[in-house]
Amino acid sequence: MTTERRVRFATFFWPAAVALLLAGLFLTPLRNVDLWWQLDSGRWMLEHGQYLGKEVRSFSIPGAAWPNFSWLFQVLIAAVEWRRGFWGLLAFKALLWWLILFLLLRSAWVADVPAALLLAPLLFASLVFPVLYLRPHLFEGVFLACVVWLLHRPRQPRDPLWYALMIIVWANCHASAVIGAAALALHYVWGAEFKLPEWRGLLRRMPVGLLLGLLVFATPNGFGILQVLSGHAGGEYLHVYIHEWFSPAGLPALVFVALLTIGVGVLLRRDLLVPAELFLIVLFLVLGNGSKRFLYELSLLLIRPAAVLAGLLLSQLASRHKSGNQYWQWAYGMLLVIPLATVYGLPFAWNIQRAADYPVMQREFPHVAVALLQPILAGEPELRVWNNYGWGGYLEWQGHGKLKVYIDGRTPTVFTEEMMLTGNLSQTRPQLLRSQLSHWKVDAVVALRQAFLPIAPGDPEWALVGFDDMSVVYLRVGLAQRYGLADIGFDPFRPWPAVDAIHAGQVMQGLRTQAALQWTNALAWQRLGQLQGMWGKDEKDRAEALDAFQHAMVLVPENGSVRLGLAQLRQGAGQSAQQIAQPILDSLNASDLPVFAGLETQVAALLLATGYPQQAIQVLSPQDWRYHQQLDARVDVWSLRMQAHAGLGEKEKAAFDQRMAQQLMLDAGFGR
Secondary structure, eight states: OOHHHHHHHHHHHHHHHHHHHHHHHTOOOBOOTHHHHHHHHHHHHHHHTSOOOBOOSBSSSTTOBOOOTTHHHHHHHHHHHHHHHHHHHHHHHHHHHHHHHHHHHHHHOOSSOHHHHHHHHHHTHHHHGGGOOSSHHHHHHHHHHHHHHHHTSOOOTTHHHHHHHHHHHHHTTOTTHHHHHHHHHHHHHHOSSSSOOOHHHHHHHHHHHHHHHHGGGOSTTTTHHHHHHHHHHTOSSHHHHSGGGOOOSSOOHHHHHHHHHHHHHHHHOTTSOOHHHHHHHHHHHHHHHHOGGGHHHHHHHHHHHHHHHHHHHHHHHHTTSSSOHHHHHHHHHHHHHHHHHHHHOOSSOGGGOOGGGSSBOGGGSOHHHHHHHHHHHHHSSOEEEEEOGGGHHHHHHHHTTSEEESOOSOTTTTSOHHHHHHHHHTTSOHHHHHHHHHHTTOSEEEEEOOSSOSSOTTOSSEEEEEEOSSEEEEEEHHHHHHTTOOOOOSOOOOOOOOOOOOOGGGGHHHHHHHHHHOTTOHHHHHHHHHHHHHHOOSHHHHHHHHHHHHHHHHHOTTOHHHHHHHHHHHHHTTOOHHHHHHHHHHHHHSSSOOOOTTTHHHHHHHHHHTTOHHHHHHHHSOSSHHHHHHHHTOHHHHHHHHHHHHHTTOHHHHHHHHHHHHHHGGGTTTTO
């Protein structure tokens, strides 16, 4: 074999082999909830021979317009499932994984250092592999990897044709084609160097670049692709209830280290990146700072430059040895892989999977509910099911058009955020749930298993006919009797025991003693201030309480209850609005916010009373999604949000808050 052929073989073989190893090592079963409504939509289009651009599977908004920007992906996976079943889908998923890694590693092959190709993907494995579900985002990864490969390939006359073809296919699979088209157009017009092109050439290439950008609208949706992007960007509650839209507490330290290293690499090696690639990295860096959803794309884009730099590092280390250069490259590579795997671990927990989970992890879905409902579907024209948000697509797929759901994962492109909130809150608010079941004339309920039953045992209208580790299933009593399904007749859950409150009067003297003996006891000072403020009879007592709270706040400035107590004491003392709110405002302006767990409504009410509605909204919408969901289940929170939005002149938001408060009033006092 000649040297040229040997180089060509290595250029293909090593990226392909490493990609195959990683794809096989980290291949997970099919488990994402959105796969099912995507499959069902593709099956519908194959059966009807037409594009699906309206809602056909729900009873809540039948016939509603749906900007289905992933229709081609849906048809492809439905065709694979029709021909090869779920094992075929798992193999298709593995093929897409392999293709992403192969294209990225192929574009990173700048030296004969295969160990670097293994090192770079492992570096970002914890950010990439856990989200590589079989969904349109996986196709987005393929197209992004293809863009990276094209950006580093020598320019060829037919490049615009290949760019155009890829943009059209991409635009019909995922809305991120807008970003990909912008990168390809920039690369075609600007070129691969970080210097201003000659202006005549720039003008000559500009029309083709604009045409490439316009090709993203060559879909059945046309300009609707922009509506989809703006709809997701404007979702006020998506980041609270849908995990991939959570706002990160900050970019992972690994990303910062990679960016710093790449920045140094760019200075030392100017051809490490091209302008369009830098554009993509910066864009997804900005987006990833606001949502975890985009850390996937950012990590994919960082693999290639990280592999290049790792190759240069390993080559430099191995060159110090007089012989066995290839051996030493692998040796140093493994020395880096071992601590990397130790620090970051595997990209997901292997112990959550079993052999029985392949090809589909059935225990993630309400398969018991489906088994109970199937006989009924055979005898009924259709069945209306009030469902948990994540299971809508699975029920649609299993129902073959006869099982109509309340909602599925297409929020907010089809279903509204208000519907998502109502569906989520109804799982823990029995009267709200009952009103929805009556309004929509629901036949069955498939709910996520909670700490208590959303419908009490022995209910005259509903029968609990089944439950498992994941779900509970209810049927209308008449429907259950008609098909011979008996009510289980007992509550399978247990209530949490109540905790008695401490009698403050019994510990007053002890608190004074502790505060006197240990002046750094912040809790003693806080409790002393609370009790003194509650029982104080004159100005001296009030002043002592203020001093105690002030002392506690100096000791623990991050404690929200201390700041609230001080503000309330100042309010009782008749101080100015600014003085009253200052302890709260100081904490909101600080980079390290206190956690107002259990105090949000009191803090917000105080801020509203002192003329700070914007800050009240900030307190009632905490970044921590767990606290946010807990607050959404309370009438008083929605009422305070309504007052704050009204004070800011935001009438539409205030009206939305009012509707949610009115619905939750059905359960006023429940569980309080």
